[in-house]
Amino acid sequence: MASERMTVARAMVKVLEAEGIKTVFGYPGAAICPFYDELINSQIRHVLVRHEANGGHAANGYARMTRKPAVAIATSGPGATNLITAIATAYMDSIPMVIITGQVSSEQIGRDVFQEADITGSAEPFVKHSYLVKNPDEVPVIFKNAFYIAGSGRPGPVLIDMPFDIQKAQIDFEYPETVDIRSYKPSVQGNKLQIKRAIAAIEKSKKPLICAGGGIFTAGAENLLCEFMHIADIPVVNTMMGMSSVPADDDLFYGMIGMHGVKSANYAINNCDLLILLGARVGDRAVTAISRLEGATVIHIDVDPAEIGKNLAATIPVVGDVKNILGEMIKLAKNYDHYDWKQELSEIRKTQDKPLSPSQDGFVNPKAFIRTLSAKLPENVVVSADVGQNQIWTCNNIRLKSGRFITSGGMGTMGYSIPAAIGAKAASPTSEVIAICGDGSFQMQFMELATMIQHGIAVKVIVMTNNRLGMVREVQTNAYDNRLTAVFLDGSPDFIKLADSYGIPARRVTDIADADSAINDMLSCDGCYLLEVRVAENEKTIL
Amino acid sequence: MKHTISILVENHAGVLARVAGLFARRGFNIDSLAVGVTEDEKISRITIIADGTAYTLEQIEKQLNKLIDVIKVRHLPSEELLSRELVLIKVACQPSQRAELISLAEIAKAKISDITVNTMTLELSDSVPRIKNFEELLRPYGIKETVRTGSIAMQKGGASMKL
Ligand SMILES: Cc1ncc(C[n+]2csc(CCOP(=O)(O)OP(=O)(O)O)c2C)c(N)n1
Ligand SMILES: [Mg+2]
Numbered sequence: 001m002a003s004e005r006m007t008v009a010r011a012m013v014k015v016l017e018a019e020g021i022k023t024v025f026g027y028p029g030a031a032i033c034p035f036y037d038e039l040i041n042s043q044i045r046h047v048l049v050r051h052e053a054n055g056g057h058a059a060n061g062y063a064r065m066t067r068k069p070a071v072a073i074a075t076s077g078p079g080a081t082n083l084i085t086a087i088a089t090a091y092m093d094s095i096p097m098v099i100i101t102g103q104v105s106s107e108q109i110g111r112d113v114f115q116e117a118d119i120t121g122s123a124e125p126f127v128k129h130s131y132l133v134k135n136p137d138e139v140p141v142i143f144k145n146a147f148y149i150a151g152s153g154r155p156g157p158v159l160i161d162m163p164f165d166i167q168k169a170q171i172d173f174e175y176p177e178t179v180d181i182r183s184y185k186p187s188v189q190g191n192k193l194q195i196k197r198a199i200a201a202i203e204k205s206k207k208p209l210i211c212a213g214g215g216i217f218t219a220g221a222e223n224l225l226c227e228f229m230h231i232a233d234i235p236v237v238n239t240m241m242g243m244s245s246v247p248a249d250d251d252l253f254y255g256m257i258g259m260h261g262v263k264s265a266n267y268a269i270n271n272c273d274l275l276i277l278l279g280a281r282v283g284d285r286a287v288t289a290i291s292r293l294e295g296a297t298v299i300h301i302d303v304d305p306a307e308i309g310k311n312l313a314a315t316i317p318v319v320g321d322v323k324n325i326l327g328e329m330i331k332l333a334k335n336y337d338h339y340d341w342k343q344e345l346s347e348i349r350k351t352q353d354k355p356l357s358p359s360q361d362g363f364v365n366p367k368a369f370i371r372t373l374s375a376k377l378p379e380n381v382v383v384s385a386d387v388g389q390n391q392i393w394t395c396n397n398i399r400l401k402s403g404r405f406i407t408s409g410g411m412g413t414m415g416y417s418i419p420a421a422i423g424a425k426a427a428s429p430t431s432e433v434i435a436i437c438g439d440g441s442f443q444m445q446f447m448e449l450a451t452m453i454q455h456g457i458a459v460k461v462i463v464m465t466n467n468r469l470g471m472v473r474e475v476q477t478n479a480y481d482n483r484l485t486a487v488f489l490d491g492s493p494d495f496i497k498l499a500d501s502y503g504i505p506a507r508r509v510t511d512i513a514d515a516d517s518a519i520n521d522m523l524s525c526d527g528c529y530l531l532e533v534r535v536a537e538n539e540k541t542i543l
Numbered sequence: 544m545k546h547t548i549s550i551l552v553e554n555h556a557g558v559l560a561r562v563a564g565l566f567a568r569r570g571f572n573i574d575s576l577a578v579g580v581t582e583d584e585k586i587s588r589i590t591i592i593a594d595g596t597a598y599t600l601e602q603i604e605k606q607l608n609k610l611i612d613v614i615k616v617r618h619l620p621s622e623e624l625l626s627r628e629l630v631l632i633k634v635a636c637q638p639s640q641r642a643e644l645i646s647l648a649e650i651a652k653a654k655i656s657d658i659t660v661n662t663m664t665l666e667l668s669d670s671v672p673r674i675k676n677f678e679e680l681l682r683p684y685g686i687k688e689t690v691r692t693g694s695i696a697m698q699k700g701g702a703s704m705k706l
Contacts, residue, residue, distance in 0.1 A: 124564055182706065306608070
């Protein structure tokens with residue numbers, strides 16, 4: 001390919017096209033205008049969000065669907081700093097993103113000029129890597145490397161800060177075809193010997209358990225996981241990030257582990273004699289539920305060697321791509337039989353599925369609601385859960401047979417669900433995409449209803465209204481002698497009228513008897529929809 | 544436990560900040576840090592003396608390796624270590640005390656780098672314990688200022704830290 005003389009701004013657009021980017025999420029300002037001025041000439045769709053953080057979350061949702069780096073854009077200063085929460089959210093959940101920020105002109109950097117912020121400095125703890133571009137000729141290589149770094153190994157956000165003058169500079173543009181970063185060579189193939197040791201341990205085990213995390217999606221290993229667990233007859237539990245990696249109706253699936261997990265999953269992880277961690281870093285919220293793992297063998301399979309042994313000591317570490325390693329393990333595994341162990345777990349699973357308490361007058365039992373919803377969900381649905389009680393009600397009662405569950409697992413970022421759903425819908429327009437949030441988190445993100453309307457991104461939104469920051473309310477009830485403070489959401493608007501003002505059809509459910517028809521209304525609606533579910537203030541998070 | 548960690552990094556702007564930031568936010572303690580360019584001018588070497596358990600050391604190595612600009616990380620075991628620090632010590636020194644200080648410097652193999660009517664500046668490159676010892680010997684004269692570089696270290700013997 002011969003090089004072509006052009007501005008860096010134009011080259012940036014060419015780069016995005018070369019990377020196969022179809023949609024970007026952003027919010028402009030003066031410092032990024034040269035780039036926007038070139039974006040006009042491209043087929044790339046720009047989704048104007050209503051807050052930069054939401055642009056970041058939308059890119060996050062988009063990347064989770066496409067499994068490739070997604071792009072978020074902001075201007076310098078406040079635009080860039082507004083993005084930080086989204087960058088940190090993506091970093092904690094290992095989501096591939098390339099973030100482009102405008103920056104003041106090179107010669108002004110360091111002088112505290114208008115809208116100058118050291119964004120590479122301030123985002124450093126939350127990025128996989130970052131660049132402050134100083135030499136326009138390096139732009140093609142920097143972008144090539146950025147996309148590669150973001151998407152390979154353990155994925156994560158990569159930030160490119162583009163000074164105004166650099167965007168306007170002329171370069172000879174030629175996009176490199178290959179990447180060679182001598183200091184970055186993620187290991188992909190698992191060590192054969194370690195894999196053999198893992199299989200030997202499985203062979204010996206009477207009570208093996210797979211704990212599958214978000215790394216399954218990163219590797220695209222859902223099918224291989226299912227194949228492997230059935231060949232080897234091994235029960236599976238999920239971390240929150242791993243939810244929906246295994247069909248919920250699979251008999252070998254025992255639910256989500258952790259502080260907010262279900263009994264069968266936490267029992268399994270405490271009573272197994274062999275734990276196989278697959279693309280799971282078992283963060284503290286997941287580990288709190290593990291009280292007596294001593295004595296069990298731990299096989300830890302992860303692409304990031306730094307996660308192995310960090311939160312849980314590993315007997316057999318296997319570093320590499322989960323998909324490759326599962327492929328190898330399938331070749332070596334035999335048809336084991338763990339009938340007794342499965343029986344033991346199934347007994348617990350049966351008892352925990354006890355009938356729910358009836359809804360209180362004028363309110364809907366949120367768990368019952370999610371179960372009703374769950375039963376009606378179409379194939380390949382995407383459920384985007386926010387943070388709070390609503391998130392846990394969703395996690396523990398939604399049973400996805402196919403499709404995808406997404407949430408902000410590591411950071412627990414309120415306001416994630418709607419923008420992430422917008423991103424997911426933009427990436428998978430044929431899937432039904434549903435955001436589920438609380439009344440607190442809804443008010444951190446409802447400005448994005450406009451984005452949905454403006455860009456025709458038909459997301460369904462379910463708001464669980466308890467007039468409380470429910471999860472914090474519960475902490476205060478349990479740990480602070482019910483001294484409730486700063487958790488009341490009085491002053492909230494009427495969400496139905498609010499939706500109406502955006503032209504979004506909406507319905508409120510105050511009686512579980514209406515749940516069925518309301519959900520039907522929502523699912524049969526072609527465009528956006530808002531469903532408000534009234535939940536009692538004293539509803540518990542866990543059963 | 545003190546650990547000597549040798550890190551080869553790309554000689555880019557901002558790399559030192561990344562390494563130092565990583566230590567700070569992960570709660571790893573740095574005793575000393577020295578940085579300089581290597582035989583290849585595109586590569587710098589950072590030598591860090593850090594304090595921590597075996598678990599901390601393993602985490603430090605793994606987390607450093609995750610930084611994109613870090614090319615190689617090595618923990619140098621103390622038995623194989625050639626370690627030096629450079630110190631400049633300015634002490635009060637009346638003309639009558641000069642001979643005494645000069646002979647002290649000779650014994651310690653330190654150099655006299657600067658001298659005024661009532662001060663003398665001594666320069667010593669040596670291992671950290673010997674530098675500390677030298678400092679103690681000078682203390683009675685009245686140390687006005689000490690500047691130390693932090694340790695640099697290399698593996699003993701013929702082997703070298705290659706890319
Ligand atoms: C950005 C952000 N701020 C604060 C918190 C702390 N927090 C966790 S859950 C929660 C309450 C959420 O309230 P709501 O969205 O109404 O959900 P509910 O728990 O009532 O279902 C809060 C404030 C957070 N996770 N994220
Ligand atoms: Mg609430």
